[in-house]
Amino acid sequence: MTRSSLTPSLHDAVEAIMREASGAAILPHYQRLAASEIDAKAPDDVVTIADKEAELLLTDRLAALLPEAAVVGEEAVYADPSVMERLKDRLCWIVDPLDGTNNFAAGKPPFGILVALADKGETIGGWILDCLTGRFCKTDLGGGAWIDGARVSARATGCQPPVAAISTVFLDEGARQKVLTHIAPEYTLVDIPRCAAEQYPRLVLGINDISVFNRTLPWDHAAGVLFLNEAGGMAARPDGSAYRVDEYDRRDLIGASSPQLWDSFAALTAALG
Template identity: 30%
Template structure:
């Protein structure tokens, strides 16, 4: 098959696998499951993560056995090459573990380090978000377009999402910027399920997202969906974000929100 056909087939596989894994997690929600800490920061993993991951990896390997995969729980597998899958089988594990119904699945396919397919499945609402680079985004098959907003709308009337990497913890720069967002914006939302924040931006329920040093398997699917829905995704210096970065610092927004948030980030850094 040619590249276009391959990407279309990959999107279908990703959508089906994400839905199957997400529905499994919903079935297990509020039931008994094993929980373990997996790092020094107290991040959690459950047996549900492991089984959901197996559902997705089996589906990918059945259709694309030679592709490389980087997955949240098992790490790297497959053959390194042009194609790379990123899998977060339970985005929002901490929410899941404490009984908070805000979690989902994120699956991305990258070609030469550029996301070309992004799928996010929100388990509790049965929303399947999907995007192909250059072809737009959809939710349950309905095209998504982040609605236009008043360019004169000040930050004090805007709601933004906050995402930070596990390793950031209480880093002074992050805490300073987060405090300025809390003081300046109408509301700053930290959901503990980053992929879902990106989908909220895509459907217009957030004005912007600020991401502070958070590269991971949950990033690129939601980012692609938001971008294909019309949101700008920029680095803190205002340049367009592309590819993959080990330590991304990003601002995304609709309308003029991104520019306002970049100005705020620069003030937080004393620039």
């Protein structure tokens, strides 16, 4: 499949499926979760009944939409890690049924749905839905970036120093001190929303200039990286190499609202070693 295969009707169908999942499987549980409907997958990482119900719906609908494409869902991979192998050699949907689950489980925004379409490791389409506001972002390779039907271009905040969303919570002490000593004086540090479905739009909409990601799992980043790059921003590995969904064991990713801001931040972090 090529970019030209991502027709307006396909975009519309994906949007309809995502809105159905939000309305039928996610929002009915918002601020209504029982303790028995929240499970811990790892320390500080939970899954809810909404994640599971939304992934089942999304998987069923997307598989019917493109029968030739595999589906790689976050919860399916948690149950069977070998599902990740589907990313390497075929057309596949990549599904995060509820991004920002910790926020959702706490009864607060932001949270959303992320869907991407990749072919042999390269993302060719991406869709991001904010479940509460209804904001819908879409993109395809070479086709630009769109929010609620209007084409968008990434814009910087215009702030000096630039605004960088960096969490120090999950860093070891050495890395935390590097951020506080060397990066904080050059940037205004703000907390991350713990929701990639919110972080990537912030880089396009002039809210943040930089975002740094340590874990780069495909369901969190495939759609957002393509959306940001197609909007004229830049998301790439710290060495400048492109993000690929089949390189899921790699860590670290920098997103910026412009290539110039990306270059400046990457040069600073490279100098820190």
